[in-house]
Amino acid sequence: MKSLNGFKPLAMILPGLLLAMFIIGYPVLDLANTSLQEVSRFGQLRGFTGFDNFAEVFSDPLFWGSLKRTAIWTVTVVLGTLVISLPIAIILNDDFYGRGVARVIIMLPWAISLTMTAVVWRWALNGRAGLLNATLMDMGIMTEPIEWLAEAQLAFTVEMMIGILVSIPFTTTIFLGGLSSLPQDSYEASMVDGATRWDQFRYITLPLMKPFINIAIVLNVIYVFNSLPIIWVMTEGGPANGTDILVTYLYKLAFRFGQLGKASAISLIMFGVLLLFTVIYVVLVMRDEKDTAAGEDE
Amino acid sequence: MYLRKFRKFACSALALGIMTGVANAQTTVDFTVAEYSSKTGPFFDEVAAAFEKENPDIDINIEVVPWDTLLQRLTTDIAGGVAPDISIIGTRWLLDFAQQGIAEPLDSYLTPEFKSTFIDTFMQPSVIDGQIMGLPVAASARAMLVNMDLFEKAGATPPTTWEELYEAAKKISALPEIYALGLQGKEIETDAYFYYALWTFGGNILNEDGTSGLDSPEAIEAARFYKKMLDEGLTQPSPTNYSRENVFNLFKQGRVGMIFTFPMLIPQIKAEAPDLDYKVMPFPEKVTKATYGVTDTLMMFADSDVKAEAWKFIEFAYKDEWRSKFDRGEGFLPVTKNVAAEDYYKTNEDIAGFAAGLPYAKFAPTIANWEEIADVTVRALQRIYLEQETPEAALTAAAAEINEIRGK
Numbered sequence: 040m041k042s043l044n045g046f047k048p049l050a051m052i053l054p055g056l057l058l059a060m061f062i063i064g065y066p067v068l069d070l071a072n073t074s075l076q077e078v079s080r081f082g083q084l085r086g087f088t089g090f091d092n093f094a095e096v097f098s099d100p101l102f103w104g105s106l107k108r109t110a111i112w113t114v115t116v117v118l119g120t121l122v123i124s125l126p127i128a129i130i131l132n133d134d135f136y137g138r139g140v141a142r143v144i145i146m147l148p149w150a151i152s153l154t155m156t157a158v159v160w161r162w163a164l165n166g167r168a169g170l171l172n173a174t175l176m177d178m179g180i181m182t183e184p185i186e187w188l189a190e191a192q193l194a195f196t197v198e199m200m201i202g203i204l205v206s207i208p209f210t211t212t213i214f215l216g217g218l219s220s221l222p223q224d225s226y227e228a229s230m231v232d233g234a235t236r237w238d239q240f241r242y243i244t245l246p247l248m249k250p251f252i253n254i255a256i257v258l259n260v261i262y263v264f265n266s267l268p269i270i271w272v273m274t275e276g277g278p279a280n281g282t283d284i285l286v287t288y289l290y291k292l293a294f295r296f297g298q299l300g301k302a303s304a305i306s307l308i309m310f311g312v313l314l315l316f317t318v319i320y321v322v323l324v325m326r327d328e329k330d331t332a333a334g335e336d337e
Numbered sequence: 338m339y340l341r342k343f344r345k346f347a348c349s350a351l352a353l354g355i356m357t358g359v360a361n362a363q364t365t366v367d368f369t370v371a372e373y374s375s376k377t378g379p380f381f382d383e384v385a386a387a388f389e390k391e392n393p394d395i396d397i398n399i400e401v402v403p404w405d406t407l408l409q410r411l412t413t414d415i416a417g418g419v420a421p422d423i424s425i426i427g428t429r430w431l432l433d434f435a436q437q438g439i440a441e442p443l444d445s446y447l448t449p450e451f452k453s454t455f456i457d458t459f460m461q462p463s464v465i466d467g468q469i470m471g472l473p474v475a476a477s478a479r480a481m482l483v484n485m486d487l488f489e490k491a492g493a494t495p496p497t498t499w500e501e502l503y504e505a506a507k508k509i510s511a512l513p514e515i516y517a518l519g520l521q522g523k524e525i526e527t528d529a530y531f532y533y534a535l536w537t538f539g540g541n542i543l544n545e546d547g548t549s550g551l552d553s554p555e556a557i558e559a560a561r562f563y564k565k566m567l568d569e570g571l572t573q574p575s576p577t578n579y580s581r582e583n584v585f586n587l588f589k590q591g592r593v594g595m596i597f598t599f600p601m602l603i604p605q606i607k608a609e610a611p612d613l614d615y616k617v618m619p620f621p622e623k624v625t626k627a628t629y630g631v632t633d634t635l636m637m638f639a640d641s642d643v644k645a646e647a648w649k650f651i652e653f654a655y656k657d658e659w660r661s662k663f664d665r666g667e668g669f670l671p672v673t674k675n676v677a678a679e680d681y682y683k684t685n686e687d688i689a690g691f692a693a694g695l696p697y698a699k700f701a702p703t704i705a706n707w708e709e710i711a712d713v714t715v716r717a718l719q720r721i722y723l724e725q726e727t728p729e730a731a732l733t734a735a736a737a738e739i740n741e742i743r744g745k
Contacts, residue, residue, distance in 0.1 A: 080433045082416025166578050167587065186575035189522075190723060275524055278577040278719040294409035296709040297433065299416075 067310065073303040080297035092304040101280055101288060102305065108195070109264065109284040116202040117259045120210050121252065123203065128214030129244070142215075149208035157272035160201055164188055164273070191281020194274050198282060201269055206262070210255050217251030218244075253324050261313060285309055363396045366647045367421035369411065371633065372403045373475065373601070376666045381654075388653045395646045405525075408708075415439060422641040423651065425474055428462045428634045432703045435470045441637040442468040446648050454655065459632050459672045462700050471634035472651070473672040475664075477599045478694045479533065479629040481621070485614040487515060487594045495618055499537070499562060502595070502621045506571040509594040518566055519584040519596040522576030522722045528714040529629055530581075533597050534559035536699055539624030543702050548745045551714065552736035555624070560721055560728035567722060576722050589613065599631075600691040601668045617690030630698030632672070670695070706742050713738050 074092050077085040096102050131142050148156065163170040166186040175181050188194040225243050234242070267286045270276060276283035276291060283291075285305060293302035370381050378401040385397035400421070402410050408430060414420045426434065434440040447469060452460075459473035483495045491509040496502035506517030521530040532542065540555030550556060566572050573579065573587060588596045589610040597620065606613055620628055637647055653659075657675045664671045670692050671677040682688055701707065717735035720726040726734075 079437050081412050081437055081439060083437070165583065166575060167573070167592070168590075186578040189575035189578035277523060277716075278723060279716045279725065291712075294412060295712065296706065297412065298709075299412075 067307075070303050070307050070310075074300060074307050076300060078298075078300035078303070080299075082299050088300075092300040093308075095301055096304045096308065101283065102285075104280065105283045105285045105288040108282070109286075112195075112199060112202070112284050113260055113264045115199045116206060116263045117256060119199070119203040120206040120259055121255060124207050124210035124214055124255075125248075125252075127207065128211045128218055129240075131211070131215060132218040145211055146208045148205055153205060153266070153268040154272055156205055157201070157269045160269075161188070161273050164197065188274055189278070191278055194278075195282045198270050198273055201273075202263060202266065205269070206259055209262075210259060213251055213255045213258075214248070217248050221247050253320075257317060257320055260316060264313060265309070363394055364643050364646050365396045365398050366423065366643050366650055367398045367400065368647075368650070369407075369414075369421040369424035370399055370401045371407050371425040371427075372401050373667045377401060380663055380666060384654050384659050385650075388650055391653075392646075392649065395650070397650055420638050420640060422643055422647045423635060423637050426471070426634050426636050428471070428473075428632045428703070429701050429707045431463060431471055431634050431636065432465060432705055432707075434636060435465045435468075436705060438639055440470045441639040441641070441644065442470060443472065443637065444469050446644075451652060451655070454673045454675065456672055456674055456677060458630070458695060458698070462632055462703055463634050465703065471636040472655070473632045474635040475633040475667065476670045476672045477601065477631050477668075478670060478691050478698050479529070479597060479599055479620075479631075480691045480694060481595055481618045482588065482598050482602070483595050483616050483618055484588065484591060484593070485616050486591070487512065491594075493594075495616065496595075496621050497619070499534075499621045499623045503562075503566070503571070506566065506594070507569075510571050515592060515594065516573040516587070517571045517594045519587050519593040520563060520567060520572035520576040520579070520722075521581050521584045522579055522719060523583070524580040526581050527718060528711045530597060531560065531563070531714070531718055532629055532699075533620050533627070534562060536627035536629075537620050537623050537625060538562075543704070546745075547743065549710075549736035549739035549743070551717070551739065552733045557728050557732055560718070560732060564721055564728055577719050588615075600670065600688060603687045604668050617687050619690075619694055626694075626697045628694030628698050630695065630700045632700070704743065709742055710739050713742070 073084065075087060075089065077088045077091070079085055127145060131138060131145065135141075162168075164172075164187040166172065166184050166189065169184075169187075171187070172181075172184040176184065185193075187197050221244065225247075226239060229239055229243060265286055267290060270282055270284060270287050271290065274282045276287040280288075286309070289302050289305045289309070292298045292305065368381070368385075370377060372378065378399070381399050381401070385399055388397060389395065404427075407426070411420070411424060411426070420439070431440065455473060459476050460469070463469055463471040463473060485495075487509055488495055488505070491505075491512055493505035493508040494501070496505050502518070509515060509517040521527050535542070535550075535556050538555045538559040540553050540559060541550040544550045544553070563572075567574075567576065573584075573593065579587075584593070584596055585598060585602055585605075587593045588598075589606060591610070591613060603617075606615060619626065635651065637644060637651075641647060655673065657673070660671065660673050660676045661679060663669070664676055665681065668688075670688070671679075671682060676682075682692060704710070713735050717726075717731040720731045721728050725731075
């Protein structure tokens, strides 16, 4: 195939690039502008104040608490999702009776909006009238109802588990796509050499799935880091800010307390954190790939 | 197929053109309405339709927004330059709107005759720096609701003081699966549930000098009382998992003996738990009588281009027939004298029970950053209920934080 070089390929992606830059760039610039201004209760700009908003954010203990919880939330949910989704995808990739139905069941939660899922869970986890307590008590697992959302640590744990649950369909889909593209001959060859299923997983599936796992990590980190509905609907970041992550804290600041300047500073910081993560991750992955490619050439 | 689609498109484009054509010939007044219940939207549609019939050149565009998102919605509308012409708002936000020059002072519009239709108590919270910045549109006062069946079963008498409440609570919570007092510990108005005790114990949200009253001995005593009830199992366990609705639901299910609530719960009880034998009572006393008076305000936007038309609609909507229908439909206390004089508000025992508190009702102070101050209070209460801090430590810290927000 004749390869395109010079200006041509650039010119071809230019319109798309410009559109993307406008759609992504404009809000970010607007945000940056807002974060450097004094902003009234109702979002009217009242003049340039330099980095006052940022100084205020950094001196706020609730910001640091939320940042810490955001890290815990993101790492736990993303790792949990990956660890559960990969085996599910491998099982669903095997041919078995009723696989179609099983796939639909795994994908179904995806069809329900996050907010709706969170509302249903909020009802189910209600201490006295909730379905979960009623079920557990009927089964004789416990005698006293548990107030799942009353105390921050337990509430946050429950919210992370729900976070994992709702991230599984998307991640499983990525993995299924990856698995179906794996070359079958490597598996056949390894069987001839006497590899066990674990060996196949460890030395064939996992390395070949690496690009898919990478994309799942990047996308999930971005989604989970920015995810408002689960925590907002179930606890609004409470009790006593014990389940606040950056995005819920930001929402409270902006739309309850009317501190739009401070809120835009936080969202800019969040944008920076995500950008940094993505860049570092992509660089690491690319270097890794180059090394492998170089190794193969030798 | 393709052609049919195109035709459809052409038709809708034509229809759109005609519609905007009509709208251009009229003045449109945008009115944002807070959704009190499922009746709110249809009620205001009816008022608007009647008004438009008399004034064919004015079009009232009503937008119903749920309370939870109302402030956020107005904030984004104002920031985006597409604010409505008039809106219902919580009176606690009015000061912020007035200070930012978003609310239009109404003194020049109000004729003495129109002004005299309002009950003064409800007009007061809308007066900022001597100017009337809005009109009271809805009012309620809070009261205690007791489940008479449970009191009878436990052999207790409905309390009038906090000591009596404590004694009655011990008897009621001895019943199996029953809690004496519903205690709210989560989300909107968790602070109000505490103010009821704070006020009747003799405390105040703000001291005379404008500093926070949360670290006063009265406030700490009130919080200790709630905590004692919680510790002794006289409230439902884990209040931090119970929002206002959750507590009210326990009452509807007949599982708590007493709750503190608003008049709007009465129609709900009648519909959902018609057999519940309840009684409306004033808050228990310690040092003084008190109740929480809450008003909502109808505000006009200073940026509006159609103030004359908007005002014409406001005057129309405040006619007795509409006010009466609105107050009864939503279960509010009347804000105008003529409606208050109706027999309904004297003979109806429930409404009279709530209205009885009006002479000594306290209102949330009209101060800037009220939502943030309320949130500080809620967090302090949650730390107390979760036993993370003592009432004294939590409230002292909260008072310091509030004073900082207030710049005192």
